[in-house]
Amino acid sequence: MTSTINVAVLGARGRLGSAAVKAIEAADDMAVVATLGRGDDLSLIESSGATHVLDLTVPDQSEANVRHAVAAGKHTVVGTTGWDEQKRQRLQDLLKDQPEVGVMIAPNFAIGSVLASRFAAAAAQYFESVEIIELHHPNKVDAPSGTAIRTAEMISQARVEAGTPAAPDATETALDGARGADVESIPVHSVRLRGLTAHQEVLFGGAGETLTLRHDSFGHDSFMHGILLALRTVADRPGLAYGLDEYLDL
Amino acid sequence: MTSTINVAVLGARGRLGSAAVKAIEAADDMAVVATLGRGDDLSLIESSGATHVLDLTVPDQSEANVRHAVAAGKHTVVGTTGWDEQKRQRLQDLLKDQPEVGVMIAPNFAIGSVLASRFAAAAAQYFESVEIIELHHPNKVDAPSGTAIRTAEMISQARVEAGTPAAPDATETALDGARGADVESIPVHSVRLRGLTAHQEVLFGGAGETLTLRHDSFGHDSFMHGILLALRTVADRPGLAYGLDEYLDL
Amino acid sequence: MTSTINVAVLGARGRLGSAAVKAIEAADDMAVVATLGRGDDLSLIESSGATHVLDLTVPDQSEANVRHAVAAGKHTVVGTTGWDEQKRQRLQDLLKDQPEVGVMIAPNFAIGSVLASRFAAAAAQYFESVEIIELHHPNKVDAPSGTAIRTAEMISQARVEAGTPAAPDATETALDGARGADVESIPVHSVRLRGLTAHQEVLFGGAGETLTLRHDSFGHDSFMHGILLALRTVADRPGLAYGLDEYLDL
């Protein structure tokens, strides 16, 4: 890479944003040229000489931020949630006028988690049985986790498309809840345990063998690698990409 | 050990019984001197010169068999289920007349499983959180497994006795079943997967650490070690012992 | 699928062969039309009306068998080892005269194992650290397992191609063997434990996260699914395919 990636970080004072600022500054091929918080003038993006924008703000600000960045010709990486299909469609319309600008919107920057989901979807049709166990700290308010639900949906869709039969299950008598939650026919079990952070196991089983895909996340550190990878790739990928796996060589 | 352990095996033609016959014959310090099936005359026990009896029959025969063996002065190891408190009490009464005879009745001869349960009960009071995951082949008709329910009961009892507070759980919204079955306040999750046999994990969690006790059973082979250990020990332990852990040095 | 797959099984009296015969006969869309053992006349392949041949023989017979089958226009699936590059090249030359014939030569028919290797290679470049733990029964004579060595080679190659730096390791003082075997810079640890069959874990680690790919094999049963999948696919894939993953939709 011949030129430095100059990044304007939006949401730079949040927990994730300040970690990203540190990670970018620690990288040899990047520099932080502007850090914007709530209320700061977006024109700092242009005046700072940024080539790239990283948006780690909040759902109700992110669309305006990203549209401003794209209109200014900046390659943009987005870690803010809430980018539904409608917002993405509007952004794609805008990108028609900026054919050289790349945008990555990623619901999840943990590469291990993204890979585990992709592998789970790829394996889904080849095993009779599949179940998901997700394990989190006990302060989590929802069960199953959003990631587990999305993983189950991806697995279920792959099995439907391939015509995989339903998993065998001879259970006749069960205590309520023993067999987990049913997410599109995939059993999902949620463990809550002090000491844990965020973990997920997808278990596949066929005659004489099992395949287990496990991802352990120990905190926001795991997002930095994905954010840097996205910043290094986005300029070479004009147009809108949704999901970090679009930048992975799988 | 100076003298050979001569064993009469009752239920010798069943799957477990025939495996036990082979295991005993393969041991240097033991011999099978009689193999009895359904309908065979119990007097073969005495005429065979057996010093020990191994009962692997069915619940409605086991009590009569064991009482016959004890009355004849034989040390007896019992792997048949159905020995409720009433039957055990009647046997203890009979044993008063045979003060040198030992009897071991074991609901489970898999040493690894017995140890895992004991360790789980010992650890129970020292962690904020505890959950159980049991995993079996998909032909199993009940969920959770009997072993998981007993393990949960042992853990729960240990926590109640020690005054351990309830495990933390901030769950507010959950899909039905996601948080498992509630067995005396211990969440139990049942996985059914082609390729598996019988497996159990007890997960304990406290601030900054987790402890996992996992037992994997791959079939009846795992019972043989416990049966041989019981046969080698029972003559030195007059009276009735219930549960293989009474013979383990813990 | 409109017509039945009629299979001539070569090596049908071996352990793997006889299991395959049963599996094929149990499938709705297939039939075994000939079973050949050592010394049987290969012309039975043609006279039986077979559309497909399954070769599960021994290295010094397999090439002649497969060449006979291909020359006779039969789609052929090969589970025999020893198909080095030279043999495969000779077979490809022969296949030029049979442009509609498909051949699958698979060093490994366990789908879970094939998937785990592929996923490991795909993930290799995205993590700082990677190590392999393989666990087998204690009667195994070599360490590490051939599968572990091949997996390490695939991972190493992927990292070299992507320019991934060496994994961090600050070890200064170590007991001999503690850090495992070095297979092209990937540490490989071999566990031998009574009770186990054949198991492998690939562990990847980056800042704040780990990804674990585990495959458990409990015996030859696990090959049957892959063999059937290959028989169902081979007629649609003219030419030579090497490795079951070429038939998987990844």
Added chain:
Amino acid sequence: MTSTINVAVLGARGRLGSAAVKAIEAADDMAVVATLGRGDDLSLIESSGATHVLDLTVPDQSEANVRHAVAAGKHTVVGTTGWDEQKRQRLQDLLKDQPEVGVMIAPNFAIGSVLASRFAAAAAQYFESVEIIELHHPNKVDAPSGTAIRTAEMISQARVEAGTPAAPDATETALDGARGADVESIPVHSVRLRGLTAHQEVLFGGAGETLTLRHDSFGHDSFMHGILLALRTVADRPGLAYGLDEYLDL
């Protein structure tokens, strides 16, 4: 408990000490009445009204600190390393003059780790095979970890005492290091992986079953529970106790 436990913390400004101060202050039944750092006058122990002393200093100060505390009649909990047999013997001599004072010296305050070691030693004689896998962050300079070596020694000693035969291992050809380090005949494998903290698995295997004891430590948090437990127990246990397991109900 009727009266508050008033603790003087020595080494209170270190990383572990400051965490302990917070943990004590957060407990309902305890208070920190003095915090001493390097060079502070030990007479603060008496003048503060402390009933208990917690020593988390450095090896060359700890003995003098503890002897001062004991001479002053304070129950003392020690987390500093370096308490060899000679130092402990001298302390026991001193304790003869203070028959009501309790002292706990613990090489490890992580309850999960202490339990895992105890369980491993208890299980050691009952399985044909046993191996240890320890997994740590890649900045660790020694391999295997001290905990793994001590665990192997405890297991080995238990097997020797029980007359357990050597574990079966048919390995004939092995790459250097594949079978791990040999610690008193127990194979120990050391994994170094970015993302991990400190983890250990003890794997036991017998015919048809395996038992796995796994401890995961995610940092110093895990010591606080053990420190508080020791502070709550030490006044009821006059004399010197070495190792937290002496206070556990096993």
